[in-house]
Amino acid sequence: MAAEDDSVIRLKDVSRTFRDFWLRPTVKAVDGLSLTVRRGEVFGLLGPNGSGKSTTIKMILGLLSPSGGEVTLFGLPPRTVAARRRLGYLPELSYLHPFLTAKETLMYYAGLCGLRRAVAAERARELLRMVGLTEVAGRPVGGFSKGMARRIALASALIGRPDLLVLDEPTSGLDPVSTKEVKTMIKALSAGGMTILMTSHLLADAEDVCDRVMIVNHGRSVAEGRIGELGTSLEDFFLAKVGDADDFVLADFLA
Amino acid sequence: MISFWRIFSLEILALVRSRTLAMLTAASVAWMLAFPHLVRGDGTAAGARELDIHFSLGGVFALLVVALLSSATGAIARERAAKRLQLTLVRPVRYLSIALGKILAHVAVGAFVLAVSCGVLAARSDLGRSCSHVLSPVLPSPAEEARDMYDAYLKDPETPEAVRKAPKAVVLRLLTQRAVDHYQTISTNSSTAWRFDLSSAAGDGGPIAVRLRFTNQLEMRQDVVGDFRFGGLSATVSNMTQAVLMVPLAGQGGAPADGVLGFSNRGKTALMLRPRRDINLLTPADAFGWNLLRAYVALVAILAIVVALGIFLSAALGRPVALFVAIVLLVVGEMSPSVVEQYPDELETSIADRIGLVITRFAATVTRPVSSLSPLASLAKDECVEPREMARVALLGSVVLPFAFAILAAFALPRKQDD
Known part of the structure; x- marks a missing residue:
C-alpha cells in the first residue's frame, strides 16, 4: 500500500x-x-x-x-x-525555436510554467550556469552544436523545478x-x-x-x-x- | 495568464525575426505610396478618392488577408510537424491559451500594418471632410413581408398546387428574396411617401440629399420627374438616370420630426423602384477622420476572424490541408451572398444544384453578420461606417468568433497530436 x-x-x-x-x-x-x-x-x-x-x-x-x-x-x-x-521533458532531439537565444528559450519555457519574470530570470541564470552555457546566453540556439542544444533543452526541462x-x-x-x-x-x-x-x-x-x-x-x-x-x-x-x-x-x- | 503572454510574445518574435512583419509593412507602405501615381481616376476628386481607397487600402487589406491566413494556418501545424509543439503541450499551459496567444499575435501584426497604411492614407486625405449617414426607408422586414405574402397565397384559390405542396421554409425563403426586390410603382401624377428613422442621424442643419440608385439586373433607365418634400426641405427633379441620381434638398426649416419623405411623380411615365434597395436619404455625419478610424476597427475585426479560422484549421489539420480548406472557405464565404441572390430557384433544379445551394446558403447565412458591413466601400464613398454596425462587427470579430475558434482549436490540439 x-x-x-x-x-x-x-x-x-x-x-x-x-x-x-x-x-x-x-x-x-x-x-x-x-x-x-x-x-x-x-x-x-x-x-x-x-x-x-x-x-x-x-x-x-x-x-x-x-x-x-x-x-x-x-x-x-x-x-x-x-x-x-x-513534469519536465527532454525529447530525443532538442526541437528548439531556432530564432530564440538561449536565455529567451529558458524565459519562454519559464513563462509557460507560470514563473514570474524576475524569478524566471534568476532561474534561467542558475540553469545556464549549471549546463555551462552562460557565455552563449545571448546567442540564437539555431546556431548551437548538438551538444549545446541538448544542454539547453535539458535546462528547459528543468526550468519549472519539476518533480x-x-x-x-x-x-x-x-x-x-x-x-x-x-x-x-x-x-x-x-x-x-x-x-x-x-x-x-x-x-x-x-x-x-x-x-x-x-x-x-x-x-x-x-x-x-x-x-x-x-x-x-x-x-x-x-x-x-x-x-x-x-x-x-x-x-x-x-x- | 503568464503562459498566454509567453505564447503571444513568442509568436510576435517569430513574425518579427522571420522578417514577416518588416516585409508586410514595407510592401503595404510601398503600395499605399505608389498606387496614386500608377492609376488615374475618372478625373473628379471624388472619383480619384474612391479609386484610391478601394484599391490602395483595399489592396493592403487583401494582402493581409492572404498573408495572415497563410501564416496562421502554419502557426500550429508547422510547430507540430517540427515536433516543437509537444514541448509546449507538456507544460502546465491551457490549450486555450496557446490558441488565443497565437490568434492575438497575428491580429496584432495585421492591426499594426493596417494602422501604418491608414496613417499613409490619412496623411494625404482631408480628415475634416464630412461623411453621410445612408438611411433606408423604414419598412417591414423582408421576412415579415414574406409571411404576409405566403398567407395571401394560401388563401388565394388560384395559387398553383406546387406552391401549396412545397415545404413552407423553401417558399418563405423565395418570398423573402422577392420581398427584398419588391417593386413599388408610382403612377403619373400620384404621390407616395417613405418614412426614415432619423434617430441615428447626427447632424442638424447640414446638407441632406435623396439618392436614387437604379442598379439592378436590367440596368433600367428611367425618367425621374417630380418633387421631393422632406419637412421644410424640397427639391424638384427632372432627370433621366441609369444608375445613381443625387437630389440635394434645400429650403427653410429642417428635417421633419416624423422623418417622412414625400414624392410626387410629375413625369409622363410611371416610376418603378425597389424601396429597400433603390432609395436612400443622405444626412450629415461626422468627419472622414472618424470614419477612417471606424473602418480601421471593422477591418481589424474581419482580419481577426480570418486569423482565428486559420489557427483553428492549423490545430485540426496538417499545414497544406489547412491552407487549402481556409482558402476554399474564404472563397465560398465571399461568393455565397451573390450566388444565393442570383440563383434562388432551387425548386426546379437538380439534386447536385440543391446540395450546392444548401452549402452556399449556409455560408451566406454564417457570414452575413460580417459581410453586411463593407467598411472599405463606405469609406470610399464618404458614407458613414455606422458606429453600431462597427461595434457589432468588432464584437463578433474581436471577441466572439476568435474565442469560439480558439475553443475549437483547444479541443483539436491534443486530439490531432493523437494521429
Whole structure:
C-alpha cells in the first residue's frame, strides 16, 4: 500500500493501437503494459527500436491517449494542468525555436510554467550556469552544436523545478565527455529527490544511472527489476529477454 | 495568464525575426505610396478618392488577408510537424491559451500594418471632410413581408398546387428574396411617401440629399420627374438616370420630426423602384477622420476572424490541408451572398444544384453578420461606417468568433497530436 502511495507514474494495462485514415487498426504499439515508477527513483524503459518505448512515453506525457487502460501522473490524468505542472521533458532531439537565444528559450519555457519574470530570470541564470552555457546566453540556439542544444533543452526541462523528469534518450548524439556530464547531472538530480524516467538503447548508460529498469518488446513488458538484482550484466540480461534481436543496435553498446 | 503572454510574445518574435512583419509593412507602405501615381481616376476628386481607397487600402487589406491566413494556418501545424509543439503541450499551459496567444499575435501584426497604411492614407486625405449617414426607408422586414405574402397565397384559390405542396421554409425563403426586390410603382401624377428613422442621424442643419440608385439586373433607365418634400426641405427633379441620381434638398426649416419623405411623380411615365434597395436619404455625419478610424476597427475585426479560422484549421489539420480548406472557405464565404441572390430557384433544379445551394446558403447565412458591413466601400464613398454596425462587427470579430475558434482549436490540439 505504501508503494502505491509513492507512485509518481502508473500505467495499468495500457494499450495503444494506431489506425489508418479509415480507422482500421494498423499497428498495436503498446499491448497491455503496466508499470509503476515510485518517487525518487530513476527508472529506465529499455527496448529495441520499435518496441513501443516512445509511444509509452508519449502516453505518459499526455501527448497520446491510450486506446485502453489507464495512465496517471501523481494520481491525475496526464493532460491535466496540475499533472503537467510537475513534469519536465527532454525529447530525443532538442526541437528548439531556432530564432530564440538561449536565455529567451529558458524565459519562454519559464513563462509557460507560470514563473514570474524576475524569478524566471534568476532561474534561467542558475540553469545556464549549471549546463555551462552562460557565455552563449545571448546567442540564437539555431546556431548551437548538438551538444549545446541538448544542454539547453535539458535546462528547459528543468526550468519549472519539476518533480518528475522524463528523458528520452538523454545521451543520444553526445560525445563521451558530454555523456558523462549528463549522467552526473541525472545522478545529482536523483539525489535531490527528483523522480526520473528515461529511455535509452545505450545499456551502459542505463546501467550507470538507473535504479530499476523495464525491458519492453513488441509493446509488452518482458522483464522488470532492480539493476543490482539482475544477477548478470544488463547487456546479458537484455539479450536474454529480447533475444539476439537484429533490430537492436549492438554496435552502440559494444563500442 | 503568464503562459498566454509567453505564447503571444513568442509568436510576435517569430513574425518579427522571420522578417514577416518588416516585409508586410514595407510592401503595404510601398503600395499605399505608389498606387496614386500608377492609376488615374475618372478625373473628379471624388472619383480619384474612391479609386484610391478601394484599391490602395483595399489592396493592403487583401494582402493581409492572404498573408495572415497563410501564416496562421502554419502557426500550429508547422510547430507540430517540427515536433516543437509537444514541448509546449507538456507544460502546465491551457490549450486555450496557446490558441488565443497565437490568434492575438497575428491580429496584432495585421492591426499594426493596417494602422501604418491608414496613417499613409490619412496623411494625404482631408480628415475634416464630412461623411453621410445612408438611411433606408423604414419598412417591414423582408421576412415579415414574406409571411404576409405566403398567407395571401394560401388563401388565394388560384395559387398553383406546387406552391401549396412545397415545404413552407423553401417558399418563405423565395418570398423573402422577392420581398427584398419588391417593386413599388408610382403612377403619373400620384404621390407616395417613405418614412426614415432619423434617430441615428447626427447632424442638424447640414446638407441632406435623396439618392436614387437604379442598379439592378436590367440596368433600367428611367425618367425621374417630380418633387421631393422632406419637412421644410424640397427639391424638384427632372432627370433621366441609369444608375445613381443625387437630389440635394434645400429650403427653410429642417428635417421633419416624423422623418417622412414625400414624392410626387410629375413625369409622363410611371416610376418603378425597389424601396429597400433603390432609395436612400443622405444626412450629415461626422468627419472622414472618424470614419477612417471606424473602418480601421471593422477591418481589424474581419482580419481577426480570418486569423482565428486559420489557427483553428492549423490545430485540426496538417499545414497544406489547412491552407487549402481556409482558402476554399474564404472563397465560398465571399461568393455565397451573390450566388444565393442570383440563383434562388432551387425548386426546379437538380439534386447536385440543391446540395450546392444548401452549402452556399449556409455560408451566406454564417457570414452575413460580417459581410453586411463593407467598411472599405463606405469609406470610399464618404458614407458613414455606422458606429453600431462597427461595434457589432468588432464584437463578433474581436471577441466572439476568435474565442469560439480558439475553443475549437483547444479541443483539436491534443486530439490531432493523437494521429
